[in-house]
Amino acid sequence: xxxxxxxxxxFPGSNCDRxxxxxxxxxxxxxTKYLWHESSDLSDVDAIVLPGGFSYGxxxxxxxxxxxxxxxxxLDEFVKSGKRVLGICNGFQILTESGFLPGxxxxxxxxxxxxxxxxxxxxxxxGGWFNNGGQKQTIKLxxxxxxxxxxxxxxxxxxxxxNELIALRYKNNPNGSSFDIAGITxxxxxxxxxxxHPERACDETIGGTDGLFTLKSLILx
Amino acid sequence: xxxxxxxxxxxxxxSVLDPAGEATKSASIKLGAEGIKSLRIGKMIEVKIEGNGExxxxxxxxxxxxxxxxxxxxxxxxxxxxxx
Numbered sequence: 001x002x003x004x005x006x007x008x009x010x011f012p013g014s015n016c017d018r019x020x021x022x023x024x025x026x027x028x029x030x031x032t033k034y035l036w037h038e039s040s041d042l043s044d045v046d047a048i049v050l051p052g053g054f055s056y057g058x059x060x061x062x063x064x065x066x067x068x069x070x071x072x073x074x075l076d077e078f079v080k081s082g083k084r085v086l087g088i089c090n091g092f093q094i095l096t097e098s099g100f101l102p103g104x105x106x107x108x109x110x111x112x113x114x115x116x117x118x119x120x121x122x123x124x125x126x127g128g129w130f131n132n133g134g135q136k137q138t139i140k141l142x143x144x145x146x147x148x149x150x151x152x153x154x155x156x157x158x159x160x161x162x163n164e165l166i167a168l169r170y171k172n173n174p175n176g177s178s179f180d181i182a183g184i185t186x187x188x189x190x191x192x193x194x195x196x197h198p199e200r201a202c203d204e205t206i207g208g209t210d211g212l213f214t215l216k217s218l219i220l221x
Numbered sequence: 222x223x224x225x226x227x228x229x230x231x232x233x234x235x236s237v238l239d240p241a242g243e244a245t246k247s248a249s250i251k252l253g254a255e256g257i258k259s260l261r262i263g264k265m266i267e268v269k270i271e272g273n274g275e276x277x278x279x280x281x282x283x284x285x286x287x288x289x290x291x292x293x294x295x296x297x298x299x300x301x302x303x304x305x
Contacts, residue, residue, distance in 0.1 A: 061292055068289075097292065104294040106233075111240045151237060151295055176238065 004219050007035040007045030009091075011055035011066050016088065016199060020051045020215075023199040028216055037066070040074040047084040047218040048075070050091025052144070052197060062105060062147050063093035072098050084127075084218055085191045089145055092183070092193030101184055101193045102160070103152035109176025113146040117207065119171040120182055120196060124164040127189030128220050132213045139210035141196035143174065143182075148195040150177040150184075163187055168194055222271045225278050229300040231291045232263035266290055275302065 006024055010017045017034065024030040033045055037055075042048070056065035066072060072094065079085055079100060087095040095101045108114060120139050122130045130139070152160070157179055160166050168183035175195075183194030198211030233239050239261045246260035268285075272278035282300055291298040 060289070064289065064292065096294075102294075104292050106237065106295055107240050109238065109240055111244055149238075153236075153294075176240075 003031070004046050005031045005033050005044060006218050007042065007048045008032050009035045009037060009048060009050050009071055011037045011053065011069065013055045013057055014051050014053035014090070016052035016090075016197065019197075020049050020088070020199045023202040023211070023215055024049075024218075027202040027212065030215075030219060035071060037069040037071045040070040042071075042074050042078050048078065048086070049218070050085070050087040050094050051199075052089030052091060055090055055094065058090075058147075061093075061097065062090060063095075063097035066090075066094045067098040075100070079186070079191055082188065082190055084220065086129075086214070086218060087191070087193040088197055088199065089143075089148070089195055092195055093147070095191065095193040100191050101186060102156045103150055103178075103181075103184070105147055105195070106149050106151050107147050108145070108149050108174075111146075113144075114148070114174050115142075115144045116174065117141070118143050118174055118182075118196065120168045121171060123166045123169055124185065126164050126167070126185050127192060127217070129167060129185065129189075129192045129214050129217050131217060132210075136210070138171065140201070140208055141198055141210055142200045142207070143196050145175070145195055148177070149175045150179075150181040150195075152178055160184060167192060168196070223274060223278070224269060224271050224305040225275070226303045226305055227268040227270060227278070227282055227300055229266040229268065229282065229286060229290055229298055230263055231266065231286075231296050231298045233261060234295055234297055237295045269305070275304070278302065 021032040169180040198214040201208040201211035242261040
């Protein structure tokens, strides 16, 4: 797909970086480049994925240490330029910790690490992250997290609702998230954070393809 | 330069559910402890730090608490400070 290149960020402790790259290259023919967290040169990538995992061992809080990496410092300019950033699971936690998205992600209500397929309602079309031609309003994606309970205060929740920033809601809330929230965007729509893993749902042989639309939308301008 | 020992307490805000605290409360009751009305778990961070006087050190600790030690979306903090 031309020279469009998606940067996949690698922190110490990331463990879904290869999956994301595999899904983009193997299933969608989109070129990827691994970006080590110490790098602050984002000049040759057109979109960025912050993958799942346990960056810096999840020490202190999930995503709290990653926030101070040179790469995340450089992300501000990248986001302001309108380029797309997708944070999956630990990537979502990093985006909230670093203030790119509001709210926070905390321990699941039942304390279990939940590894399951979940049904999700597509709430907002902001950013076109879930545009599947209007065929599906509900999609199925895998989740795998211990700290995925989205929390925000009531003012923030109102802002999320009023500005159509809630991208995905769980049909059967697995972790106690406020308002069943599974994913949100920023106001511009070019940053999406979500707990489910679209990269693990890109091939029928491993259980579904509902993640393809989200990864494919990285190339939207 | 003065040296200070600082103890920072980070707690989930009262409005935020603390599942680990609830689980520990449940185990405490199973242990036979009576009368537990509430149990919540936080963190304590000990820092030894140098600075020119207490005010300068407080500024540094406030920055650390606001930007790193606590996520103020879900957590509150307080600290005590002792000159060494």
